[in-house]
Amino acid sequence: MIARLLAIAIAEFRIQTRNRWLASATVLMLLFALALTFAGSAPTGTLGVDLLTVAVASMTTLAVYLAPFLALMIAFDAVAGEAERGTLGLTLTYPLSRGEMLLGKFTAHLAVLAIAITLGLGAAGLAAWLAGGAGTESARALARLIATSILLGASFLALGYAASALSGSGAAAAGLAVGLWLVLVVLYDLGLLGALVFDQGGDFTKHIFPWLLAANPADAFRLWNVAGSQEVALISGMAGAGKALPGWAAPLSLFLWPVLALVLARAAFARVEP
Amino acid sequence: MTDRDTALTIAGLDKSYGRTPVLEGITIHLAPGERVALLGHNGAGKSTLIRLILGLTHPGAGTIRVVGHAPGSAAARAATAYLPEQVAFHKSLTGREQLTTFARLAGEHPRTVAPLLERVGLIDAADRRIGTYSKGMRQRLGLAQALLGRRRVALLDEPTSGLDPISRHDLYAVVDEMAANGTALLIASHALTELEARTDRIAIMAKGRLVADDSLVNLARAAALPTRIRLTARDGTADAVQAELGGDRKNGRTVELHCTTDQKMAQLARISALGDAVRDIEMVPPSLEDLYRHYCAELRP
Ligand SMILES: Nc1ncnc2c1ncn2[C@@H]1O[C@H](COP(=O)(O)OP(=O)(O)O)[C@@H](O)[C@H]1O
Numbered sequence: 001m002i003a004r005l006l007a008i009a010i011a012e013f014r015i016q017t018r019n020r021w022l023a024s025a026t027v028l029m030l031l032f033a034l035a036l037t038f039a040g041s042a043p044t045g046t047l048g049v050d051l052l053t054v055a056v057a058s059m060t061t062l063a064v065y066l067a068p069f070l071a072l073m074i075a076f077d078a079v080a081g082e083a084e085r086g087t088l089g090l091t092l093t094y095p096l097s098r099g100e101m102l103l104g105k106f107t108a109h110l111a112v113l114a115i116a117i118t119l120g121l122g123a124a125g126l127a128a129w130l131a132g133g134a135g136t137e138s139a140r141a142l143a144r145l146i147a148t149s150i151l152l153g154a155s156f157l158a159l160g161y162a163a164s165a166l167s168g169s170g171a172a173a174a175g176l177a178v179g180l181w182l183v184l185v186v187l188y189d190l191g192l193l194g195a196l197v198f199d200q201g202g203d204f205t206k207h208i209f210p211w212l213l214a215a216n217p218a219d220a221f222r223l224w225n226v227a228g229s230q231e232v233a234l235i236s237g238m239a240g241a242g243k244a245l246p247g248w249a250a251p252l253s254l255f256l257w258p259v260l261a262l263v264l265a266r267a268a269f270a271r272v273e274p
Numbered sequence: 275m276t277d278r279d280t281a282l283t284i285a286g287l288d289k290s291y292g293r294t295p296v297l298e299g300i301t302i303h304l305a306p307g308e309r310v311a312l313l314g315h316n317g318a319g320k321s322t323l324i325r326l327i328l329g330l331t332h333p334g335a336g337t338i339r340v341v342g343h344a345p346g347s348a349a350a351r352a353a354t355a356y357l358p359e360q361v362a363f364h365k366s367l368t369g370r371e372q373l374t375t376f377a378r379l380a381g382e383h384p385r386t387v388a389p390l391l392e393r394v395g396l397i398d399a400a401d402r403r404i405g406t407y408s409k410g411m412r413q414r415l416g417l418a419q420a421l422l423g424r425r426r427v428a429l430l431d432e433p434t435s436g437l438d439p440i441s442r443h444d445l446y447a448v449v450d451e452m453a454a455n456g457t458a459l460l461i462a463s464h465a466l467t468e469l470e471a472r473t474d475r476i477a478i479m480a481k482g483r484l485v486a487d488d489s490l491v492n493l494a495r496a497a498a499l500p501t502r503i504r505l506t507a508r509d510g511t512a513d514a515v516q517a518e519l520g521g522d523r524k525n526g527r528t529v530e531l532h533c534t535t536d537q538k539m540a541q542l543a544r545i546s547a548l549g550d551a552v553r554d555i556e557m558v559p560p561s562l563e564d565l566y567r568h569y570c571a572e573l574r575p
């Protein structure tokens with residue numbers, strides 16, 4: 001099983017690097033992270049924290065959008081695109097289970113994401129440290145940001161496979177992926193914000209809202225990073241919601257999402273007839 | 275016959291897409307080492323039958339056993355080689371990398387890859403990306419992956435399409451070699467040509483049904499298609515020859531006769547009795563094309 005999974009992972013990793021996806025994702029991550037780090041450096045003095053802390057707070061906002069986006073762009077082609085091009089049928093005639101194939105691709109794609117995120121955010125963090133100093137606390141916040149960004153990406157990779165397996169064509173899969181991104185990363189928060197305004201600090205705001213936040217992988221990612229660092233929480237103004245939740249809620253959500261989404265993708269893949 | 279004696283057993287197979295029946299009551303057996311040509315026009319259902327055997331899609335009724343295993347099971351897949359009709363690979367991998375991936379999936383050592391590339395004549399292009407390959411080269415790579423491991427059943431879907439004559443010749447050799455190693459081969463094609471004629475049996479599909487399944491010799495006998503005998507008469511004797519033997523006058527000196535297989539010797543005796551009057555004789559047995567048209571026409575309304 002491991003041999004077949006690795007065979008798929010190796011081939012897939014090669015394809016991703018040759019398609020320049022690895023390079024583009026890394027450069028994209030780095031450019032955005034650098035831009036935000038130095039654009040957001042103005043309030044450093046007033047808050048009395050080092051530049052890396054500010055940079056991590058800015059990069060947290062960035063990663064919420066960028067990590068899911070990169071993951072979906074890598075993943076949406078995995079089933080529908082291969083079926084369309086005719087490469088899926090032959091591969092599935094080999095003694096390889098569909099689960100092994102998905103996990104093989106997941107391994108390769110996660111490696112691509114992890115490299116892009118670690119290099120991109122890591123380099124920006126290094127630049128912030130050199131320019132404005134850092135402490136153990138802010139270095140730990142950066143490490144946490146990188147690890148949780150990879151986890152967030154993993155959720156959206158798996159969601160991308162599900163979208164791909166549910167779509168009849170590569171184009172439909174791309175559309176569904178963009179829709180998923182919009183709903184989970186943008187519209188979900190807008191909806192919650194609307195409900196908060198409507199509720200005006202009632203029971204919904206106190207008891208239900210924090211859990212709804214934790215249930216969305218993108219918000220769970222924010223919560224986890226914020227809860228981990230008082231200083232980051234201070235800057236991003238999200239301390240309130242985090243306090244109402246037990247500490248395990250956001251990490252559990254971020255670990256559970258990739259698993260559940262992979263199960264969903266596997267079920268959708270079972271119905272594909274290449 | 276038990277499942278172990280047959281490489282591939284198909285009985286009473288039905289398949290429809292929506293309300294349209296695509297296959298109806300297909301029953302066919304392949305013994306180890308047997309080469310069977312599966313003929314039929316475009317849309318007859320050949321590729322659908324192959325996809326069913328591979329477990330890529332599921333039948334409405336009937337059973338399939340690949341060396342005793344259910345189609346699509348790990349054991350059946352390990353025993354089956356497949357060459358798709360439109361063979362496609364990842365463009366950015368090299369031929370060697372793609373074949374190595376398949377070798378690993380088949381549980382074969384990557385060491386087996388280079389000799390196979392050599393075997394299909396791709397060793398010089400092995401480290402070029404598949405995106406730069408011609409259709410014929412991709413077909414060869416497809417053939418190479420079908421040769422990986424020791425497969426008991428090989429399903430080749432229109433393997434000659436896009437091949438030049440030399441590649442065709444190589445394909446014959448590969449088919450014979452696989453058969454000699456005990457692999458049962460099902461070779462789909464929309465024409466009856468040299469390759470199909472070299473098989474042990476010919477199965478003909480028309481509109482989702484199997485209309486024939488026998489050796490070429492038996493099919494030809496059952497069809498009883500006439501042999502044409504073309505006689506060239508000596509100057510001025512054509513009329514006399516025609517008067518004696520009948521047949522059609524083609525031009526000043528040629529007379530053409532039609533006769534069935536069992537009349538052939540008697541006809542030849544009459545011709546030689548004419549002595550000097552006949553200068554040359556040419557016998558044209560029914561062509562493969564004639565035979566194929568005969569069987570496909572049977573189901574026409
Ligand atoms: N996935 C599918 N959905 C609907 N109809 C199909 C599908 N695949 C094949 N068919 C139909 O089944 C028939 C047989 O097709 P096929 O097996 O490809 O024929 P052949 O390989 O003999 O040319 C055709 O009429 C084709 O349109």
Ligand SMILES: [Mg+2]
Nearest residue numbers: 320321322359
């Ligand atoms: Mg076909």
